[in-house]
Amino acid sequence: MFLHNLKYEIKLVLRAKSFIIWLMLFPIILGTLFKVAFGSIYQNETFDTIPVAVVKISENEVFDEMLTALTTGEQPALKAISEEEAKAKEMLFDGDVKGILYVGKTVELSVSGRGMTQTILQEIVGRCRVYETVIRDTMATDPSSLEAVIKELSTEVDACREVPVTQGNPDVYVQYFYNLIAMVAICGCNTGLHVSIDNQANQSVVGARKNCSGTPKSINLTAGLIGSCISQGVSMIFCVTFLRFVLQVNFGGNLLLLYLCSVMAGCLGVAMGFFIGSVGRARFEVKVAIAMSISMVLCFMSGLMMGNIKGILAEKAPWANRVNPVAIISDSFYCLNIYSDYRRFLTKVLGMGIYIVIFTILGVLFARRKKYASI
């Protein structure tokens, strides 16, 4: 009876439209969109000369010299246009220039936004300011050393040595893919929901028929849960394989453990859905709404939409990351990537295991009712 049930449970899940959509198509489409969105973030942009208006307030020979250096050459950093203030402002608002330099005893910068170009301008002007200060000090102290000082300032220095924290992939955007896998896993709650509903007489007609049968409910539920976990596991393997080998996402860490962890995460999703489906007598649509809403909120709190939310929660409500099952799932992938020992990873796996056990036990406790007050 158990194997008979198991066989059909797997068939049911694999043929269900919701399975195809959520657990197959959804990760393909969203993973591809993520790859497209994040794939070009680290591309080197060609650096264009930045047009800037110069409004002269008073003489500043040192800055003038530096400006000359910045505006000459094959690919100069700046293109300086001398203008009156009013005209300069007009050019700024029209987008003809990216900033206005007010050159006097000190140099001030006015920009129209907070983008990359404006920040680069700020850096350039800041550097000029430092150079100006050093050169003024040199002229005041030992003018004969000016050439040596300028040479030293122009020499590229590599003083700060970056020590890698991890042997894995430090790319912060990989976190979005971890969250995507976690989201696919938690969407397995749809499958778990069906196990509950299809086995309770007061939730579906099929449940009523099964409750009248010669097969104990425990066997039906066990077969249902195991069958769903197997199907969900298949979809998780598919998802990870697609992301890793088709989209070439570098997850770092041990790939086999990643697969096993994903399968376990899928089982967590099934267990959660089973629990939600077992509680209460709400209509199927309402339970789906509850399951999907909870899943989305948990995914949000894990950083699927905003990467920094986890850090904020770590500061304001550290317990949130420890109890959020989606955060535990994505953290387990991250630990596998970042940390060389498996201590943290195993802690996360243990957390997932605890959740699976709790959801399953609670679901069984609610679903095990032999007789119903009403059907």
Added chain:
Amino acid sequence: MKPTVVKIDNLVKRYGELVALDHFSLEIKEGEIFGLLGPNGSGKTTTINCLLSLLAYDKGEIEVFGREMTPTCYDIKSEIGVIMQNVAVLDELSVRENIDYFCGLYITDKEKRKACVEEAIRFVGLEDFVNFRPAKLSGGLLRRLNIACGIAHKPKLIILDEPTVAVDPQSRNRILEGIQELNRNGATVIYTSHYMEEVEQICTRIAIMDKGRKIAEGTKEELKGMIRNTESVSIEILELPGEIKEKITHLPHVYETEYDGTKLTVRCSGGKHNLIRILAVLQEAELGFGRVYSELPTLNDVFLEITGTALRDSKE
């Protein structure tokens, strides 16, 4: 004396203030096709659900095959086949897979189950649709599939809860014939419906329910014998003088006459040749008449007389 298959004693089921079953009792013998007749909301499905240990009830006892029925009596459940009022099949499985799946909840032996599945498919006439999914089947075929899923494991007790709702006449006849064949093969059948014609056609014994109570029980002849009306004569007549109507009313065995200007209805209790006597009065008065009907009472008449409402009018 045939053994009792189902015994329901003093069953009470409440949904809050509403009393769905009010001290309901029933006994069904082996080999019967027992009809549970009543309007919508009379408690038929509630009775079935309590019998199957799906519903908790407030008071009473239920025994099936001589033992108290509980949710964990899997050996008893293995001998019961259920055809629910709503079609209970899995949309993702084909016809054969559905029957095999539900049969597999009762029969573990693979070869035996395979034979049972094929037989069930033939029994309901779905040989041409074995690979179809439920979404592709018409209402009648879906009902047949529903039945096949319930009887494939050859149960000793078959419970059908309004199996012919929204079914075409051809499928309905097939279903009713099938039930009779199952009964001939040894199954006891409980058949609930609010269609009196079906119940009259196939049931050996009938209980009539209303508002959670059993109001009458017996064979159809016994039930019809409970009411006064044994024959209704209807005659189309354009003109009926009052004294002729009076004369007809005073004929033997006539207890009620009605004339609405075009049709005379005479209700008789007992007696034979009532029609001849009525026609003789009309001929004697040289009154012309049109079509003449003589009808035996139906279960609807039984229900009407006992409750004061028609079977179909109640809560529909």
Added chain:
Amino acid sequence: MQVFNAFLRVLRSKFGSAIIYIVLFFIVGIMMTRADSGTSVWEKTKMVMVIEDLDDTPESRKLVEFISEGNVVKDDFTNEDDITDAMYYTMLDYVVTIPKGYAEKLASGQTEGIIESRHMHESYAVANMGMLLDEYVSTVMAYRQLGKTPLEASEAACKALGAKVDVTIAQEEGKTEDAASMMLIYFRYMPYIFLCVIMNTLCPALVAMNKKDLRFRTDCSGLTPQSYTMQQFAASALYIVALWAVFTVVGAVINGVMFSGRLWLAVLNGLVFALFSAVFALFVSEFSPNPNVITAITQIASLGMCFLCGVFVDQALLGGGVLAAARFLPAYWYVRLIRMLNSDIVFTTGEAALCLGIQAGFVAVFVLLTILVHRARYVSAAPRKAAAGSAA
């Protein structure tokens, strides 16, 4: 107005599941607003750092003093594991280690790798710190050319690098108030919120109203198809405007903002996008999808569009190719207008009108597509029916 009333009743019957989505996504919207610091991704932000001075010389202490300026330095970590954990949870941004022998190397003119750093998450602030450390050492070396001791050179370098550049952000007249920047952050995430809530609440109601059998029955009545469609549009519009008003007003109350000046443009921006979400829901409902399909389409459309168009990841970070493709999505123009209002890019009235106009264009396109699909699905049944009738 039978259809209008019936549609509102259908919406009401689905209010149970609708309120779950509305409340939850409203909370998500507020949380996203609170989580977003509002600073541009290119702005320098304070970092939380740990500085390990293993050299412990006056020169190294001078460096520590320089790095500590404008950053938050923590010294309560007892071991490496705690530091790694803190970096993972972004409670710690950067670790600087001044190895033993720093002062000696500085004196001898050695500059390569004399400071070590560690970080886990990339950001502009992190990249800037690396460049700043290089610049510091370079400036120290420059001052050494004047015959200064390493300590004197370090002090002078600190002073030179401490000079700040005065930067002002020029604004045209009618700038949005600073206090309204929180509201703009809230508005920035509205595409995701609106798409999710509207798709999950409106679409099922539309599907219920437009079931084939129900439509055929309605088509047999005396009601013209135009009247039916207009009544549905009217009921949907009423629902959408109510939803938009709730999110806008409650968001303003929670953020403590009064709408004024250009902030009204953000409000209008939200309305136009809400309308787009509604017509998108209408378009999807024409295919009579089941609830699972609706939810899947919602997630794909909302997450996909929002990631590609700069709702979750700043447009400034996205590649040129991605942005070029994103121009074909309404959320791109929505976010662009918000960025203009937030002074991330230049605001011009013409550009603002363009953003609104393009979004309105998307609304019109999807209305047309809906009508086309509707005709294709329902009208195409008529010729077959006529043929069957004539055969009989």
